[in-house]
Amino acid sequence: MKKQPLAANLDFPRPYTTVDVAIFSVAGDALRVLLVERSREDGGPFAGCWALPGGFIDIERDADLRHCALRKLREKTGLAAGYLEQLGSWGSATRDPRGWSATHAYFALLPAAAEPRAGANAAEVCWFPVIGKGVRVRLAFDHAEILAAALERLRNKVEYTSLPAFLVPKEFTLTELQRAYETVLGRRLEKSAFRTRVLATRLVEPVDKLRAGPNRPARVYRLSNPGAPVFFARPFSPRGK
Amino acid sequence: MKKQPLAANLDFPRPYTTVDVAIFSVAGDALRVLLVERSREDGGPFAGCWALPGGFIDIERDADLRHCALRKLREKTGLAAGYLEQLGSWGSATRDPRGWSATHAYFALLPAAAEPRAGANAAEVCWFPVIGKGVRVRLAFDHAEILAAALERLRNKVEYTSLPAFLVPKEFTLTELQRAYETVLGRRLEKSAFRTRVLATRLVEPVDKLRAGPNRPARVYRLSNPGAPVFFARPFSPRGK
DNA sequence: GTAATAGTGTCTATCAGACACTATGGT
DNA sequence: ACCATAGTGTCTGATAGACACTATTAC
Structure with missing residues (x-):
């Protein structure tokens, strides 16, 4: 030895x-x-x-x-x-x-x-x-292997963390944030469930601004704590089993 | 540069x-x-x-x-x-x-x-x-920092994976497995919920043996797939929020 | 008013936790 | 018979998904 x-x-x-x-x-x-x-x-x-x-x-x-x-x-x-x-x-x-x-x-x-x-x-x-x-x-x-591992980690974490908030500009509407989630996940999410989840945590806080458009303006938000991601109690949709 | x-x-x-x-x-x-x-x-x-x-x-x-x-x-x-x-x-x-x-x-x-x-x-x-x-x-x-990180990872993963199954002998009763979970988590789990979760996944399979004792004998199990851990859809008890 | 998206309320299926109940072997 | 632990059934509260409904702006 x-x-x-x-x-x-x-x-x-x-x-x-x-x-x-x-x-x-x-x-x-x-x-x-x-x-x-x-x-x-x-x-x-x-x-x-x-x-x-x-x-x-x-x-x-x-x-x-x-x-x-x-x-x-x-x-x-x-x-x-x-x-x-x-x-x-x-x-x-x-x-x-x-x-x-x-x-x-x-x-x-x-x-x-x-x-x-x-x-x-x-x-x-x-x-x-x-x-x-x-x-x-x-x-x-x-x-290629490292990239695949990074993608797997990212997609896994998106299910139960606020990571996509870092893919979006400092100030954003909830719909924009939802799009970021959907882009990474590759599937659509329910608007109502998404908003409930995001607002139930202390993830975001409203900014005193509205995003104008050809429709009802959207409230603008920013991260409450830009340093650290938030972890949700459950993933978006039950997987595994 | x-x-x-x-x-x-x-x-x-x-x-x-x-x-x-x-x-x-x-x-x-x-x-x-x-x-x-x-x-x-x-x-x-x-x-x-x-x-x-x-x-x-x-x-x-x-x-x-x-x-x-x-x-x-x-x-x-x-x-x-x-x-x-x-x-x-x-x-x-x-x-x-x-x-x-x-x-x-x-x-x-x-x-x-x-x-x-x-x-x-x-x-x-x-x-x-x-x-x-x-x-x-x-x-x-x-x-000390590395050990703390290892403990944090272990305790986090115990919430939603079958890792404690690797802390237990090859053949074990469900109660023994539950004790392993409780030891790592540092808190008690509900027997019924624990068994439901474990048996609902393909985590374990029964062995044709009983563990004798001064009471009703317990069924003995082993891992279905000793190579890879199983991931549960949700952690044991809602955390965070 | 109409179009379009923002945002909310309600219903339901699912499931974890709680807890009481039954089962079965040793003594 | 009694004890101790194995194992199961039932109830309930929480919540995610589905979906319909209301709100508010530009035109």
Whole structure:
């Protein structure tokens, strides 16, 4: 049985360590995810392939994993995330052809209105519509698997949390919020049940504004506590069983 | 703006990478977690301090993160886990005094009967009762935080999954299963509601045995699908709101 | 008034919790 | 017969979904 290495001897090989972020937003009636095109010139693997934004941890600049994820997000979108959650980690001997590597994956939600200024390397960044469990292009590394996990987590949580509130502008009507839920879930919800649920929690609070239109104006709301999501007691419709 | 390193130049500093496992089981009416005492001789940090079992990834032996976690579990308990789930990852410049490090944390559930043979280094391994959000001893690194997160995840999931079935021997009565739920939750459940829920799902199937006692014998059950946990449509009692 | 969407009230099926009841073996 | 625990039946309160109804603005 092999002993743990001594403190004086920490020079055994270590995995490459990266952070990747699945960044979602809604446009119209579609959920979309931000992807970057990998360089064709630096000789790295999966050249020209689309991938989740991410990269190596910079131990000089990143105080911790979350800060690293926030930095990736900022560099690609120029925006602060409405919501950032750790998704999990993927590590194996084979996921990167250069050797044993592990990535810490996050997922982020951006409000619809906020169009990313597409940071430093604009041409390489693009929104892709989500179709089923992923996107139509082949992704680098195991990013298809990570994206599928992010989508599963997002869709699960939408059933019993207020996460879609982070996909909507700061001020919104209840109908707009309901549309965000429906876009992520891929199915319609009952207006009455939706409003009852949302208003029964302390999720939103009314703003003293009305949204005009060719009809009765809608009350405008904002999040009561923009920092943290709300958990509902039950999912939207009984599943499983 | 700093560029990603070229493929030819991957020699920039990388974080130390470890895997840690919070291993739970029940004994009597108490939930307990397995801890190891850190060596006082190898000059490593937190000497003599209790810690979650874990250590550096061995890129020669560990095919992936999960295998690494299974290896740690096997080395400390000599047992295969009934359940092993990834919990999350913790990484920062300061959590390990030796430098930037990241750990991939898992949590595992062991059946009550299975007493660990306490692997290679028996004297250093010990079960500690869980009290509130952790244990009574000070833990190394940020392991108190990781343990608290594991407990929170476990207690949350117990509300709407069959996880406690992995804390119970292969064959069990419904009352024994209910006790496992109650031990983790820290509160009593209604017998009738509990049985209805458990039997309504395909969680368990009867074994052709009875458990004798100074009373009416109880039917013995086993898991229908020992591989995967079952998710219930609702938590045990409405929370939140 | 009409169109269109905002917002509310009512009914019902479902189900968890409560609790009392019956069942069955050991002594 | 009695005890202790296994296991079941019934009632009730809460609530999500369904759906119809009212409200309010632009035109």
